[in-house]
Every structure is written in structure tokens, then in C-alpha cells.
Amino acid sequence: MSKYLLPRLNALDPYVPGEQPQDRRYIKLNTNESPFAPSPRVLAALDTEAVGRMNLYPDPIARVLRETIATEYGLTPDNVFVGNGSDEVLGFAFMAYADETRGATIPDVSYGFYRVYAQLYRVTPTIVPLNADFTLPVERFLAQHQLVAIANPNAPTSLALAYGDVERIVAGNPDSIVLMDEAYIDFGGETCLPLLAQYPNLLIVRTYSKSRSLAGGRLGYALASPAIIEDLNRIKNSFHPYNINTLTMLAGIEAMRDRPYFKACVQGIQAERARSTQALRALGFTVLDSAANFLFASPPGMDGRTYYEKLKARGVLVRFLSQPTLENYVRITVGSPEQMRALLDATAQILGEGNL
Amino acid sequence: MSKYLLPRLNALDPYVPGEQPQDRRYIKLNTNESPFAPSPRVLAALDTEAVGRMNLYPDPIARVLRETIATEYGLTPDNVFVGNGSDEVLGFAFMAYADETRGATIPDVSYGFYRVYAQLYRVTPTIVPLNADFTLPVERFLAQHQLVAIANPNAPTSLALAYGDVERIVAGNPDSIVLMDEAYIDFGGETCLPLLAQYPNLLIVRTYSKSRSLAGGRLGYALASPAIIEDLNRIKNSFHPYNINTLTMLAGIEAMRDRPYFKACVQGIQAERARSTQALRALGFTVLDSAANFLFASPPGMDGRTYYEKLKARGVLVRFLSQPTLENYVRITVGSPEQMRALLDATAQILGEGNL
Numbered sequence: 001m002s003k004y005l006l007p008r009l010n011a012l013d014p015y016v017p018g019e020q021p022q023d024r025r026y027i028k029l030n031t032n033e034s035p036f037a038p039s040p041r042v043l044a045a046l047d048t049e050a051v052g053r054m055n056l057y058p059d060p061i062a063r064v065l066r067e068t069i070a071t072e073y074g075l076t077p078d079n080v081f082v083g084n085g086s087d088e089v090l091g092f093a094f095m096a097y098a099d100e101t102r103g104a105t106i107p108d109v110s111y112g113f114y115r116v117y118a119q120l121y122r123v124t125p126t127i128v129p130l131n132a133d134f135t136l137p138v139e140r141f142l143a144q145h146q147l148v149a150i151a152n153p154n155a156p157t158s159l160a161l162a163y164g165d166v167e168r169i170v171a172g173n174p175d176s177i178v179l180m181d182e183a184y185i186d187f188g189g190e191t192c193l194p195l196l197a198q199y200p201n202l203l204i205v206r207t208y209s210k211s212r213s214l215a216g217g218r219l220g221y222a223l224a225s226p227a228i229i230e231d232l233n234r235i236k237n238s239f240h241p242y243n244i245n246t247l248t249m250l251a252g253i254e255a256m257r258d259r260p261y262f263k264a265c266v267q268g269i270q271a272e273r274a275r276s277t278q279a280l281r282a283l284g285f286t287v288l289d290s291a292a293n294f295l296f297a298s299p300p301g302m303d304g305r306t307y308y309e310k311l312k313a314r315g316v317l318v319r320f321l322s323q324p325t326l327e328n329y330v331r332i333t334v335g336s337p338e339q340m341r342a343l344l345d346a347t348a349q350i351l352g353e354g355n356l
Numbered sequence: 357m358s359k360y361l362l363p364r365l366n367a368l369d370p371y372v373p374g375e376q377p378q379d380r381r382y383i384k385l386n387t388n389e390s391p392f393a394p395s396p397r398v399l400a401a402l403d404t405e406a407v408g409r410m411n412l413y414p415d416p417i418a419r420v421l422r423e424t425i426a427t428e429y430g431l432t433p434d435n436v437f438v439g440n441g442s443d444e445v446l447g448f449a450f451m452a453y454a455d456e457t458r459g460a461t462i463p464d465v466s467y468g469f470y471r472v473y474a475q476l477y478r479v480t481p482t483i484v485p486l487n488a489d490f491t492l493p494v495e496r497f498l499a500q501h502q503l504v505a506i507a508n509p510n511a512p513t514s515l516a517l518a519y520g521d522v523e524r525i526v527a528g529n530p531d532s533i534v535l536m537d538e539a540y541i542d543f544g545g546e547t548c549l550p551l552l553a554q555y556p557n558l559l560i561v562r563t564y565s566k567s568r569s570l571a572g573g574r575l576g577y578a579l580a581s582p583a584i585i586e587d588l589n590r591i592k593n594s595f596h597p598y599n600i601n602t603l604t605m606l607a608g609i610e611a612m613r614d615r616p617y618f619k620a621c622v623q624g625i626q627a628e629r630a631r632s633t634q635a636l637r638a639l640g641f642t643v644l645d646s647a648a649n650f651l652f653a654s655p656p657g658m659d660g661r662t663y664y665e666k667l668k669a670r671g672v673l674v675r676f677l678s679q680p681t682l683e684n685y686v687r688i689t690v691g692s693p694e695q696m697r698a699l700l701d702a703t704a705q706i707l708g709e710g711n712l
Contacts, residue, residue, distance in 0.1 A: 005453070014597075037409070043408060051607075054393075057565070084440050216414050218601040228360070234368055242441060
């Protein structure tokens with residue numbers, strides 16, 4: 001870094017995305033992408049005519065996209081904010097609601113970016129350990145008087161929160177924002193969307209990267225009360241007003257409209273998740289009951305890092321997170337049947353080796 | 357806004373982008389877009405196969421795009437940072453280099469976003485008035501000991517800085533970053549790129565939105581010393597690592613590689629700029645010598661707002677900026693010959709009216 005960087009930013013500990021090694025072709029089960037291509041409607045919409053109009057700025061208020069999302073969820077466009085991936089939405093939300101005067105409460109094991117935003121925005125976070133079984137100690141997220149950020153289902157644990165527990169947390173923090181990061185909600189958990197009508201402090205964050213097969217498009221959104229959406233727009237318009245490019249906007253409209261394709265993809269992943277969970281358990285793994293598009297799994301007789309490394313040597317990438325309570329686990333994206341077959345074959349080999 | 361928003365953000369005065377009214381079809385000369393479609397190579401690259409891979413995350417380090425930009429400018433990839441529009445690059449730069457402990461020096465008439473970033477990041481900016489002829493008082497930008505941000509050519513004045521003046525400013529601030537915003541440099545000004553080798557405090561910001569016909573793609577970049585690029589990456593990776601979507605990355609590679617098309621577009625705009633300048637001057641306008649893809653023009657016998665409103669009533673949008681020293685001027689994008697013909701016809705009508 002340069003000598004000009006603000007001194008307090010020297011200590012930043014940026015997020016490390018899942019590795020993308022270039023040394024060989026891997027079966028990538030480490031970044032929770034969808035194994036399915038985007039909807040055929042997306043492919044049809046992004047035609048030469050659409051690309052040919054890229055000399056013009058996109059609509060800075062993303063009117064049609066916000067209307068489309070609102071319609072899908074029975075809301076109005078003033079309940080919807082869109083961002084350059086849900087990371088940007090999360091980034092703006094932390095910028096709007098937390099700093100050195102008002103902190104943030106987050107679980108110790110969750111999406112790693114919450115801690116990074118805290119650092120970036122001078123927040124001293126209140127970090128709450130999960131229970132030993134990786135469930136959330138709900139009572140420790142009540143009456144925080146500061147931003148509360150929780151992923152449901154949680155990553156990397158794959159566990160969903162009960163609807164009643166989410167409501168307890170939202171109702172239990174009337175004077176502060178409760179950010180529910182529902183990046184993985186379509187794969188199993190119960191959305192807290194119905195709470196929106198009742199709780200003006202609820203901020204739901206979603207992404208197109210997982211269940212909508214558009215990780216490459218960078219599109220996330222927030223669903224919340226109009227006042228919260230106005231806050232996020234205020235930040236966005238003080239940062240960059242044209243945050244969603246033209247083609248991603250079109251892709252987001254069509255992916256949301258193609259409900260049958262979306263459902264088929266989600267069901268395909270759920271079915272593969274069930275098969276893979278069963279197969280890994282049959283091999284002696286501990287696998288948590290996943291409500292997401294990934295498995296949180298602990299191999300028999302070895303720690304997570306060893307398993308991760310042995311898989312990588314066999315061309316299969318999974319995610320190992322070097323946090324103390326996670327050392328026996330890896331996070332495995334639920335990929336295509338072929339990808340999961342390759343994972344299971346490599347795993348059987350690895351376990352077989354151990355028995356020699 | 358909500359009651360949860362951090363109190364210091366209540367006072368934010370966000371940037372207002374050029375209007376995009378939906379009541380009728382306008383001839384849009386208000387946001388400095390290119391009248392030319394993106395390069396045919398961009399159209400060819402963004403095919404169904406590319407769209408079909410959007411379920412996968414983009415390369416978070418944008419390797420090929422950064423290599424392509426570096427090659428074009430005789431640099432190495434570690435001299436290049438890419439952002440979701442140059443607004444994001446500017447936003448990250450202000451975040452990295454200015455806050456309440458280290459300010460920023462900016463001209464009073466320049467890209468409006470510099471002031472907005474200052475507000476967002478708690479900076480009390482040093483605002484330096486331009487000279488009466490809209491030139492930059494160079495000596496007032498020396499020895500600032502804080503971030504210096506200047507657009508060259510400047511917007512909305514369209515005036516370029518002499519190379520020697522840029523060097524004086526960069527050399528005159530050895531202990532702080534000099535950010536040269538070269539959004540419009542391809543249309544006329546002299547780039548300060550050759551200074552990069554000598555000055556580790558120089559940060560050049562560029563955009564694909566103007567001369568590369570990709571405003572809809574949202575792509576900007578920074579050229580600077582590796583240490584500065586590392587600073588920007590540190591901020592980016594603490595905000596959102598996957599900031600450039602897959603298709604924009606491909607578009608950026610192809611638009612940069614298609615040098616003949618780029619040159620033809622720039623020359624077309626320069627030729628139209630010369631014709632329009634002459635035609636407006638013949639009608640009695642004061643038109644500054646533009647080094648950009650827009651004209652800064654003052655109509656005879658009426659103020660800028662009146663002219664803007666009369667043009668809008670005739671279906672032609674230009675930009676009026678309600679700042680004290682700019683009240684007699686409007687900013688007019690140099691569009692296609694047909695668009696400029698329409699502007700001139702409407703203008704002749706408006707001036708004719710005044711003589712009735």
C-alpha cells in the first residue's frame with residue numbers, strides 16, 4: 001500500500017473470496033454458484049440490439065427492474081433497492097446505519113464481509129458466538145440498540161432460522177435496523193418477507209447470484225420500508241447513481257419473470273442436495289441439515305483443511321474457512337449431479353487411502 | 357429517510373444526474389453520452405455463450421481486462437484498477453485518501469461528485485474558485501498536503517489544462533495524492549500519463565462511458581503506481597470484490613482492443629464539435645474552446661436556464677447547472693450530426709422568437 005493511504009485503513013483486513021486458481025481445470029464447488037445457466041429469457045433479452053445501446057447510460061432509478069421485483073413479492077417499487085451484487089447493498093446498509101457511534105451486532109460465524117464492513121466504517125462490532133451446534137443464540141440478538149446483521153440461512157453453516165425466531169429479533173430491536181441477509185433463502189429457509197408490513201426496522205437483502213443463476217451479472221436487492229429504501233438511495237446517489245449496468249438490469253428483469261425456470265433450478269439443487277447429503281453421511285460425514293445451496297460437512301477421521309487439500313489435489317475445490325470452531329468442516333457447493341459424483345468419487349478415494 | 361439513518365448522513369446532498377424525463381422522446385444532449393454504438397467487436401463478444409456463463413462469478417481481479425488496458429497504455433497490470441464506472445473509482449479514491457483528518461482540494465466548478473464524496477466521507481473540502489475566464493488558478497493547487505482532485509478537461513467548462521500545469525500540480529504536492537480525472541481526455545486534452553513513471557502520487561482516473569461508447573456498461577479505471585493501485589484494491593476488497601460483471605469485462609476488453617473504431621468515433625465527435633461550435637458562435641453564442649465531447653455555451657440575450665427551458669419545450673435536453681458563476685451557460689453534449697442539427701434548428705427558432 002502507499003504512504004498516502006489514511007492510516008486507519010492500513011489495518012483493514014479485506015474479505016478473501018473463494019480461490020480461483022488458474023493452474024488447472026477444477027470442479028468448482030467453492031463459491032456457491034448455481035450449476036444452471038441463466039434463464040433462456042435472459043439469453044433472449046441480451047441480444048445485439050441491447051448491446052448496441054450500451055453507449056447510453058442505464059436508468060439510474062432502475063424503474064422496470066424495481067417494478068418487476070416488487071410485483072414478484074407483492075410489494076411496491078418504493079420497497080425495492082437494487083445494488084451491484086448484494087455485497088454493494090450490504091456495504092451501503094452498513095455505511096448508512098453503523099459507525100463508531102453506533103455499532104453492529106453480528107454472529108461470530110457468518111458471512112465474512114460483515115466484519116470487513118465494520119472495519120471499513122470504524123465500527124466496533126459486538127460479535128456473538130454461535131451455540132456449539134452452530135445454531136443462533138436468539139436471545140443474544142435482542143435489545144441491541146445498534147445494527148443487527150444476520151444471514152438466514154447462515155453461511156457457512158447452512159442452517160435456517162425459524163420464522164418465529166426472526167420475528168423475535170426484529171421485534172426485539174425496535175429502535176435499530178435488523179438486516180436479514182436472505183442470499184440463500186430460496187433453497188429452503190422461510191423468508192421473513194411477511195414481517196415487512198409490520199416492522200419498519202426490517203431490511204431484507206437478497207441476491208441474484210445463487211437461485212437466479214446470475215453471479216456473473218452482479219445484482220442484489222433490498223426489500224424494506226420506503227424510508228429505509230430512501231436511506232439506501234441517498235447513499236447510492238452519493239456514491240454512484242448509475243450502479244446497475246444496462247445488461248444486468250435486463251437480465252434481472254427476465255430472470256425474475258421466468259418463475260418456472262427459477263423453480264426448476266431450485267428444485268434441481270434441492271434434489272441434488274438431498275442425494276449428496278445422504279451419500280456423504282453414508283461415508284461417515286457429519287452433514288448439517290442444509291437449507292442453502294451448499295453443505296457444511298465434517299469428514300470422518302480428518303480435519304477440514306486436510307480434506308480440502310486432498311480434494312484440491314484431485315481437482316475438486318471446496319471452501320475451507322480457517323476459523324477456530326470450523327476447523328473440522330468444509331463448505332461444499334451443491335453443484336450438478338456430475339460435479340457431485342466427482343466430489344463423492346474423490347472423497348471415496350481419500351477415505352480409502354486413510355485405511356491403507 | 358428513516359429514523360435509523362446515522363444523523364451525520366441526514367445532511368447529505370447527493371449528486372443529481374442529468375434528467376431522464378419519460379413524458380416524451382427527447383433529443384438527449386445532457387449526459388455526455390457517445391452518439392456511436394459500442395464497437396462491433398463488443399457486439400460480437402457478448403454472444404449467447406457469454407451470457408450463458410453468467411451463472412459463474414466474474415474474475416475478481418479482472419486479469420485480462422487489466423492486462424488489455426495496461427498494454428494499450430504501455431503500463432503493467434499492477435498499474436491498473438477497474439471500477440463499476442469511474443464514479444466508483446473516484447468514490448474508492450476519496451475513501452482511501454480523505455476524511456475529517458485529511459481534506460481535499462477541489463475547484464468550485466468541476467464534476468459535482470467531488471463535493472458529494474467529501475460530504476459522505478466527512479471531509480471539509482478546500483474549494484478553490486476558478487478564474488473569471490473559467491481557467492484553473494494553478495498556483496492555488498500547490499502544496500495542499502491533502503488530496504487534490506481536478507478534472508482535465510474540466511466539466512462543465514470543457515477547458516483542458518496544459519501539460520506543464522498538470523506537472524506543476526503533481527510535482528507541487530509530493531506528500532499527497534493528485535487525482536487527475538481524465539474522463540474526457542480522449543477528445544482533446546493532453547494526458548498526463550507520461551508523468552506516471554516519475555510521480556508516485558499521481559492517480560489518473562478514466563472512463564469507458566464517453567470515448568469508448570459504454571456508458572451503459574459501467575466501467576472506469578485508474579492508472580497509477582502499484583502502491584496506489586494496491587490501496588484501491590484494499591478498499592474494493594473491503595466493499596465488494598466482484599465489482600465488474602462478466603459482460604462489462606468482456607466489453608471493456610474488446611472496446612479497448614478496437615483502436616481503429618475508437619479513433620473513428622473520437623474523430624467524428626471532434627469534427628461535429630468544430631461544426632457546432634462554429635454554428636453556435638455564428639448565432640451569437642459564447643462557446644468556450646472545448647477539449648471534451650460537450651460544449652460550454654452561453655446564448656445571446658438570455659440566461660442559461662431560459663435557454664435550457666426553451667430547448668426542453670422543443671424536445672431537446674441540455675444540462676443547466678444552477679451554480680452562481682454558471683448562470684449564463686449550458687452544457688451541450690456533442691451528439692450526432694442529426695442531433696446537433698435539431699439543436700441548432702431549435703436554437704434558431706428560440707432566438708427568432710426573441711426578436712419578434
